[in-house]
Amino acid sequence: MPLLRLMRRPFFWIIAVAIAVFAISPVIGNDVELRESLLLDALYITLASNLNLMLGYAGYINFGSIVFFGLGGYVCVWLVNAYHWTLGPSLFVAGICVSVLALIFGLGILRLRGAFFALSTIGIVEAVQAFAENFSPWGGSSGIYLSSEIFKPFGGPAHALWVIYFIMVGVMGLSLYLSYFIKTSKFGLGLLAIGQNEDAAAILGVPTPLYKAMVYSASAFLPAIAGGLYFFKSAFIQPSDAFDLSLSTEALVVAMLGGQGTVTGVALGAYLYEELRGYLLTTATFSNFQLVISGALLLLIVLFFPSGLMGFIYSRFPRTQKVLE
Amino acid sequence: MTVLLQFEKVSKRFGGLQALRDLSFGVREGEILGLIGPNGAGKTTLFNLINGVFAPDTGRIVFAGIDITGEKPYRIARHGLARTHQIVQPLTNMTVLENCTVGACFGRENLPLSRAHEVARAAMAVTGLQDRAAMLAMHLTIAGKKRLELARALAAQPKLLLLDEVLAGLNPTEVEHMIGVIRRIRDSGLTILMIEHLMQAIMNLSDRIVVLNFGQKLAEGRPAEVAQDAQVIEAYLGDPKLAAELQGNAAHV
Numbered sequence: 001m002p003l004l005r006l007m008r009r010p011f012f013w014i015i016a017v018a019i020a021v022f023a024i025s026p027v028i029g030n031d032v033e034l035r036e037s038l039l040l041d042a043l044y045i046t047l048a049s050n051l052n053l054m055l056g057y058a059g060y061i062n063f064g065s066i067v068f069f070g071l072g073g074y075v076c077v078w079l080v081n082a083y084h085w086t087l088g089p090s091l092f093v094a095g096i097c098v099s100v101l102a103l104i105f106g107l108g109i110l111r112l113r114g115a116f117f118a119l120s121t122i123g124i125v126e127a128v129q130a131f132a133e134n135f136s137p138w139g140g141s142s143g144i145y146l147s148s149e150i151f152k153p154f155g156g157p158a159h160a161l162w163v164i165y166f167i168m169v170g171v172m173g174l175s176l177y178l179s180y181f182i183k184t185s186k187f188g189l190g191l192l193a194i195g196q197n198e199d200a201a202a203i204l205g206v207p208t209p210l211y212k213a214m215v216y217s218a219s220a221f222l223p224a225i226a227g228g229l230y231f232f233k234s235a236f237i238q239p240s241d242a243f244d245l246s247l248s249t250e251a252l253v254v255a256m257l258g259g260q261g262t263v264t265g266v267a268l269g270a271y272l273y274e275e276l277r278g279y280l281l282t283t284a285t286f287s288n289f290q291l292v293i294s295g296a297l298l299l300l301i302v303l304f305f306p307s308g309l310m311g312f313i314y315s316r317f318p319r320t321q322k323v324l325e
Numbered sequence: 326m327t328v329l330l331q332f333e334k335v336s337k338r339f340g341g342l343q344a345l346r347d348l349s350f351g352v353r354e355g356e357i358l359g360l361i362g363p364n365g366a367g368k369t370t371l372f373n374l375i376n377g378v379f380a381p382d383t384g385r386i387v388f389a390g391i392d393i394t395g396e397k398p399y400r401i402a403r404h405g406l407a408r409t410h411q412i413v414q415p416l417t418n419m420t421v422l423e424n425c426t427v428g429a430c431f432g433r434e435n436l437p438l439s440r441a442h443e444v445a446r447a448a449m450a451v452t453g454l455q456d457r458a459a460m461l462a463m464h465l466t467i468a469g470k471k472r473l474e475l476a477r478a479l480a481a482q483p484k485l486l487l488l489d490e491v492l493a494g495l496n497p498t499e500v501e502h503m504i505g506v507i508r509r510i511r512d513s514g515l516t517i518l519m520i521e522h523l524m525q526a527i528m529n530l531s532d533r534i535v536v537l538n539f540g541q542k543l544a545e546g547r548p549a550e551v552a553q554d555a556q557v558i559e560a561y562l563g564d565p566k567l568a569a570e571l572q573g574n575a576a577h578v
Binding site: 185186189190192193196197199200201202203204205206207208 | 376378397398399402403407408410414415416417418419423426427428430431432437438441477481
């Protein structure tokens with residue numbers, strides 16, 4: 001069993017501890033403010049970790065990862081609103097739908113490489129957003145509002161927010177384990193080979209079109225669920241929020257900041273970035289000042305620290321390479 | 326002797342350039358077949374057709390009884406065909422062991438990771454890379470990268486190994502070592518098709534030689550026969566000094 005083999009490695013338990021810290025720390029003292037901040041951390045970690053499957057492993061820059069998040073949100077909110085589904089099945093179906101859609105998109109656009117692929121991912125965001133704006137069951141450009149009734153089954157909004165938080169932490173945990181599991185698998189080895197030299201990988205026998213489409217699809221599942229949760233929580237979804245390209249870019253910055261291709265680095269990067277963002281958002285001088293910072297940060301990383309935070313840690317403390325993936 | 330790889334009237338054109346024309350030849354099981362010809366004769370194109378980088382315009386390529394014409398490279402690798410590249414293509418940011426493990430994982434046997442590591446280590450030992458397992462491929466010297474190409478191809482446990490100028494760019498000591506490695510690989514029963522410009526080496530190593538010129542087969546036969554072929558000397562070797570060197574060498578064999 002590969003799972004049992006992984007459980008013998010320390011990194012498996014490092015992830016477990018991180019999840020436990022997330023789950024427990026706001027419960028102590030019933031700290032709602034901390035919970036909301038950690039919820040966003042968990043969301044960023046989920047988005048960045050799944051983006052990293054494409055970016056860090058297979059070497060494909062996906063500017064449109066936000067489309068999974070937004071579509072997942074739409075499918076979930078729509079199922080809850082129009083068909084009165086409960087949260088659990090709605091989230092699951094949203095994840096599956098978006099994954100299948102990504103597989104179909106992927107088989108098409110993954111024939112492109114480099115800048116052309118990156119451009120086509122932006123095209124997909126624009127196309128899906130235009131679709132949502134004109135699709136009347138999804139409320140067109142005014143979006144979908146959920147009534148406060150939806151929180152009833154959880155015993156009121158206050159309770160529901162806790163449940164949503166725990167699910168989000170679970171989704172984050174699954175994202176980290178997925179990243180780790182893929183990285184240590186044969187599938188992951190094939191992806192890394194594709195990321196290094198796709199033509200050489202194909203000649204070595206890596207089934208490149210299939211692997212690329214599979215990882216694109218896999219990277220869609222958990223962000224779609226996170227999107228479902230996020231918009232269920234706000235009880236409102238509209239196209240401009242769901243398909244906000246700047247969140248896509250932020251996820252890229254986060255992955256690069258932490259060190260693309262690593263599990264720890266990306267999670268750490270997401271945590272640090274989101275904390276920084278939270279701090280900058282509370283200063284009144286600038287709205288969305290974090291975007292200026294993230295732009296500057298991206299430039300600095302690309303120019304001076306292409307292997308990110310983890311690259312720095314690995315080179316300073318080579319022993320960590322054996323433990324931290 | 327059975328034929329492992331058969332070319333049947335294969336042609337390939339790139340725009341106005343006829344890279345290969347009606348080429349037919351076979352590689353027999355267990356032999357080293359040398360492929361020589363001047364630059365631009367179509368040697369590397371021939372390799373690219375075999376492992377599916379390009380599909381031929383006309384003709385058939387049959388490998389181990391299976392028609393592989395126009396199949397994708399990753400499918401052809403599964404049939405048991407591995408190659409090295411003239412311009413080395415290491416997976417630069419991965420270690421030597423990881424490079425070879427990719428070969429083993431996705432090669433003929435489609436091995437799981439744990440088994441693939443063992444096979445990769447064995448292939449590294451054959452080429453003398455066993456001490457560099459944890460080194461990143463980009464930090465290898467050119468000779469090291471050439472060995473890595475060979476080790477990675479071997480790790481795939483192929484039936485047929487395509488070697489594209491593995492000796493080019495090596496110094497005499499390294500050439501000597503590499504020739505020894507190729508001999509050992511052949512002795513283990515693997516069939517080899519190799520392109521080489523280093524005449525001495527290929528005349529010594531090959532059981533048979535195919536000479537290409539302008540995409541067509543000029544001659545085929547034992548090294549000594551080919552070296553004395555008037556057409557080959559005239560059209561390909563051109564240089565009488567080189568011709569003499571060749572004949573001298575063939576006489577030693």
